[in-house]
Amino acid sequence: MSGEHGNIAYLRGSHLLNLGRHEEAASFFREAIAHDTDNAGAYANLARCLMEIEGQKKEALVVIDQAIGVDPEESYHHALRSLILSELKRHAEALDAAKAAVALDPEDAFNHAIEARAHLGRERWKEAEAAARRALAIDGDHDFARNLLATVLRVQGRMDENEIAVDTLLANNPEDPMAHVNAGFSALQRRDHRKAEEHFREALRIDPEFEGARIGLIESFRARSWFYRKYLAYCFFMQRFSSGNRWVIIIGLYLAFRFGRVLMAAIHPLLAVAFVVLYLLFVFWVWLARGVGSFIIMLDKSARLALTPPEKLEGIFVGAGFTAGFTLGLLGAVWENDALLFAGGALACGALPASLVFTNESTKGRVLFGGVLAFVYLNGFGAALGTALAPESDFTALAIGGCLLAGIAVALCTWLGNVRALRE
DSSP: OHHHHHHHHHHHHHHHHHTTOHHHHHHHHHHHHHHOTTOHHHHHHHHHHHHHSTTOHHHHHHHHHHHHHHOTTOHHHHHHHHHHHHHTTOHHHHHHHHHHHHHHOTTOHHHHHHHHHHHHHTTOHHHHHHHHHHHHHHOTTOHHHHHHHHHHHHHTTOHHHHHHHHHHHHHHOTTOHHHHHHHHHHHHHTTOHHHHHHHHHHHHHHOTTOHHHHHHHHHHHHTTSHHHHHHHHHHHHHTTSOHHHHHHHHHHHHHHHHHHHHHHHHHOHHHHHHHHHHHHHHHHHHHHHHHHHHHHHHTSTTGGGGOOHHHHHHIIIIIIHHHHHHHHHHHHHHHTOHHHHHHHHHHHHHHHHHTTTTTOOOHHHHHHHHHHHHHHHHHHHHHHHHHHHOTTSHHHHHHHHHHHHHHHHHHHHHHHTTOGGGOO
16 A cells, blocks of 8 residues: 555656646655655656755755665766756766766767756856757757757857747747747847847746746846946857956956056056046946846836845945945035045945845855945945044044055955856
């Protein structure tokens, strides 16, 4: 009877899994495992359910390891383990698991698609494309592989090929939400935010819980602003390169700035000042565009409903903070009011570390950049209060000295923000 009850629980769980009712399905797979601890399929399906439940991805990894312990020769278990590791952003391990799946069954298109997904996570575009094409050589109608191929063509900037891939996806399965998300991001890269919004809305109609579609819709809302469209163009350009090559570009830009400043100073001091201002505006634009975009969305009664609480906080501290800080600083300069200058500087400069706090998935990054944000506010507002009430006090002198350190910390954020371990 125990085996019969286990089979019934497994079948019920499988039915609920197909319906996308993951929490209910998980309970039945747990029941199936309780009746048969060697049911590798129940472990694998339970892992699939847990992967879709918020906050359960680490447990999903534990469960799929149990499935592998029961049946280590089943390639699907290793492929699923790779997918879970990719979701956890442990891309090197994900690639190892994907290669194990391919070694066990090189004729399974899903295994090659999973390898493509792992390469994509490591930003190895050529390897991802090759693996996706291997999957499609085995199964030309494999939707997962087609979506991955469309994505990797887009990030490489090969938009003509991407357009063909996306059109094929939509023609083959117009009810595939991932196909519409791919089409949406392709439209964004072509600077057509209206078309992108249509596709993201359609993806959410098909699957209201699809986080990728919600994120894409937010990006299309932000892209209503020309300011943010320019930022997106910069991001799409930079994504073509690996993280290592992006560092080369960033360092190259900095060296070009240093050389250009010296060159401009030799021509005319005002040219050097203008050059420095332009560079600083570029740096702030790169780091603040997203937060400013969120702030603009918050001004729209309808669009703001799509923002999550962290995105709203980002809009407040980054977009509104920088706008208010710049305004206060300008007024302080015009009225020669040091208190307004310090308060405005705290809000404007604090916007930069704030852009790395609220939507950052890295715990270390949130702690580090959140600490910088607090330090900037503490010293900036302390200096503002001190200059207004007791300009000759030791407290005011200490706060003003702290502002110098805060400025250095903000400058360091522009470099540390490019470290993947600190910004996800």
